[in-house]
Amino acid sequence: MADAVQTEIAASGEAGARGGRRALLELCIGYGLILATVWTPRPAQGWLWWASVVWIAASTWWSFPGWQAMGFRRGGFVASLWLVVLAAVLSATAVLIAMRLHTLRVPHTVLGWVLAWGGYIVWSFAQQFLLQGYFLFRMLRLTSRREAAAAWAAAIFAAAHLPNPLLTCVTLLWGAVACIVFLRCRNLYTLMLTHAILGVTLAITVPGPVIHNMRVGLGYLRYRPPGKGRPLLIDPETGRVR
Template identity: 80%
Template sequence: MDDAVEFGTDAGRRGRWLALVELCVGYGLIVATVWTPRPAQAWLWWASALWIAASTCWSFPGWQAMGFRRGGFVASLWVVALAAVVSAAALAIAIQLHTLRIPHTVKGWVLAWGGYTVWSFVQQFLLQGYFLFRLLRLLPRREAAAVTAAAIFAAAHLPNPLLTVVTLIWGTTACFVFLRCRNVYTLMLTHAILGVSLAITVPGPVIHNMRVGIGYLRYRQPAKGKPMLIDPQTGRVL
């Protein structure tokens, strides 16, 4: 499951050029999407999704190469366990600081975080199966590809400082774990655990409700003295 191409050969050069074009266009569309206001943002979202899907199909390396396999699952389960410990600590701190925001029903959890969980899976695929896969073809060293993939992944979360730092740390860890174990399932689970934990323990005004790009800049917290309204079912800010 070696993703590198042979440098110096015609096939290698063509493969690198294709990987570079796919990477630049895909990442450019994603960045444009998070920085464009609605309603144009919706069109860019669909353009990004179509480009990612199309370029994944014509450069499809196989499911196993992208980490959708049973092998490496047990070997990488420690990442899920570590995320659970970190999340438990964050919950304990949030309870003490009275910043915990959680839904009160199972339906509330599904409504509030079901969609985010699916989105966290998609993000992990983008990091490992799209960005890292192409950077492994562009760069001669796997370590450089891993760090670069994590860096551009984190940059897509600007200007949210907390999310940018967290995603840089997580992205770097995830890329190196992936290179060793080549299993994306555990990384998806870890991403979901950490993301939901961050959202329910850090106050919305601090993290701007997990927004990035233009959404972060346009976030408006409740007026001073005005109580923050919380949906009793989902625990999310109204």
């Protein structure tokens, strides 16, 4: 199965032979739209968000390398499952530390968890697809060195989280690890699960004023801590600051 996936990738142009110019165009437009979205205020931000979705979906469709090449396969799941286990251990450790520091913010009901983090988990899956299925795939067409492609994909992924210093550093490290694991195991499912675990852990253990409630771009700069210009409101269902 691994040989079949490698053959499919090579045929689609991973070595950077053909399609490099189109890959660069797709990457520049897609990434440019993403940056414009996070740095543009509403209501224009909503239009840019939809433009990003349409462009990424369309360019993925006409450059589609196959589901297995993009990591949607059973192979490699067990081989990369250690990453999910490691994320769970790190998450449990962070939660215990946050409990001792009294910085843990968690919903008190199952419904509260779904309302508070259900959407984020879906978004974390989408981000992981963007990193491997969009950024890395096109970087592999632009360079013959897999390590360079992984480094560049991780770098632009992290840059999209500026100017949030914590998220930028975390996503740079995670992006590099995820790309390396993906190139070896070709499984996107474990990376999606790991991303979701780590992302939710950051959100519930790091105080909102420190991480600006996970915001990036213009939202990070416009963030106002509770008590500075607005009252502190706690949602009784989710336990989150509104």
